Amino acid sequence: MPLPISTPPYRVLCVVGARPNFMKIAPILAALGRRAAFTPQLVHTGQHYDAAMNEQYFTSLGLPRPDLNLEVGSASHAAQTAQVMLRFEAAMEQLDPHAVLVVGDVNSTLACALVARKKLVPVIHVEAGLRSGDRDMPEEINRVLTDQLADLLFTTEPDCAANLLREGIDGRRIAFVGNVMIDTLRSNLPRAVAARQIAHDAGRAGLADGAHGYALLTLHRPSNVDHADTLAPLLRTVAAISARTPVLFPIHPRTLAAIERLGLRHLIDLPSILALPPMGYLEMLGLMRDARVVLTDSGGVQEETTALGVPCITLRDNTERPITISEGTNALAGTDPARIMALYEDLLRDGGKAGRVPVFWDGLASERIADHLLEWLGNGCRLPASAG
Ligand code: UD1
Numbered sequence: 001m002p003l004p005i006s007t008p009p010y011r012v013l014c015v016v017g018a019r020p021n022f023m024k025i026a027p028i029l030a031a032l033g034r035r036a037a038f039t040p041q042l043v044h045t046g047q048h049y050d051a052a053m054n055e056q057y058f059t060s061l062g063l064p065r066p067d068l069n070l071e072v073g074s075a076s077h078a079a080q081t082a083q084v085m086l087r088f089e090a091a092m093e094q095l096d097p098h099a100v101l102v103v104g105d106v107n108s109t110l111a112c113a114l115v116a117r118k119k120l121v122p123v124i125h126v127e128a129g130l131r132s133g134d135r136d137m138p139e140e141i142n143r144v145l146t147d148q149l150a151d152l153l154f155t156t157e158p159d160c161a162a163n164l165l166r167e168g169i170d171g172r173r174i175a176f177v178g179n180v181m182i183d184t185l186r187s188n189l190p191r192a193v194a195a196r197q198i199a200h201d202a203g204r205a206g207l208a209d210g211a212h213g214y215a216l217l218t219l220h221r222p223s224n225v226d227h228a229d230t231l232a233p234l235l236r237t238v239a240a241i242s243a244r245t246p247v248l249f250p251i252h253p254r255t256l257a258a259i260e261r262l263g264l265r266h267l268i269d270l271p272s273i274l275a276l277p278p279m280g281y282l283e284m285l286g287l288m289r290d291a292r293v294v295l296t297d298s299g300g301v302q303e304e305t306t307a308l309g310v311p312c313i314t315l316r317d318n319t320e321r322p323i324t325i326s327e328g329t330n331a332l333a334g335t336d337p338a339r340i341m342a343l344y345e346d347l348l349r350d351g352g353k354a355g356r357v358p359v360f361w362d363g364l365a366s367e368r369i370a371d372h373l374l375e376w377l378g379n380g381c382r383l384p385a386s387a388g
Contacts, residue, residue, distance in 0.1 A: 013097035017047035017108025084111035128153035129160025178360025213292030220252035311352025
């Protein structure tokens with residue numbers, strides 16, 4: 001690609017689209033903002049638009065108002081991706097960035113990377129190289145393709161580089177910097193809202209401070225929530241767990257819609273289950289920190305529980321974040337009720353995996369990114385002579 005001949009300050013256009021992007025971009029914007037050599041820009045594609053999925057994150061994370069909101073909203077994958085592409089192309093023309101920085105694996109990540117690359121603007125992917133090996137997962141397609149498009153790839157764990165090299169990516173483009181989401185977790189932990197406060201505010205104070213603690217549940221993967229033959233057994237298993245350990249369940253809009261559509265309300269309308277709306281960042285942090293165990297199909301929550309040292313049972317057959325299993329507190333249960341119950345029983349008996357916090361999940365990943373990026377842009381985006 002032609003090298004951009006430019007001098008600082010570098011306009012780095014950072015993209016957010018959906019909830020899991022917000023806590024990743026916040027520390028990056030802050031780290032760029034601390035360096036005079038950068039002029040950070042922020043575009044929100046509007047993939048997530050509900051106040052509960054959006055504003056409360058912007059407020060609690062202290063995110064600046066986006067320079068532009070593309071307001072794409074929900075649609076099929078093709079329509080959503082296409083709308084982001086169309087509107088992001090116009091946004092790039094308006095903001096004229098030197099580089100585009102995308103995080104994670106949502107549809108907005110891929111759409112914006114594709115537009116930027118074809119406009120010959122360098123693409124930086126933060127959280128590159130994660131692979132579940134499951135190509136039926138929309139996020140896996142987004143990860144593989146975004147990494148192919150990226151000029152600079154920042155990784156969260158050592159395995160990621162091997163995944164990228166296997167896919168033919170030049171090792172000189174890859175930098176292991178650690179986990180920006182954990183930067184946000186560490187800096188916000190002192191402000192986390194206690195779970196007993198959340199249960200109290202919901203009028204169910206007793207649920208969060210019983211002798212056995214509580215289990216926190218999050219569910220939103222289409223493969224888990226869209227069909228009754230998966231969702232109903234999962235919710236029945238949760239109901240069985242709640243007979244021993246109360247369950248706090250902040251419900252994603254997709255999941256709530258599925259529960260209503262499939263007529264499964266009765267499975268969560270129980271005295272031992274507290275259904276909650278989608279939580280803000282500080283509330284979710286408190287709910288994870290204070291939980292006895294977390295049951296989830298989220299990627300980010302697997303990492304956050306590992307950073308917090310809280311046992312996690314993942315309701316998926318695979319994970320793109322294997323370090324949470326090899327080093328952290330995570331265990332894969334899949335969706336088989338017997339396996340979920342067995343892991344839960346083990347946990348009640350022995351307290352769950354102790355785990356340790358992975359290397360570079362130390363609160364400084366964004367600083368490493370900003371330093372690396374400055375050097376790279378200053379070198380006209382040239383790669384070093386040998387892999388480093
Ligand atoms: C998206 C990401 C997923 C991420 C998740 C976090 C992709 C392919 N998926 O999935 O990786 O883990 O965000 O939440 O990009 N909805 C609302 N209000 C909103 C947003 C969504 O009501 O603000 C409802 C709509 O009915 C929508 C559905 O949720 O159709 C799904 O939203 P969508 O953005 O398509 O994907 P998520 O399932 O949220």
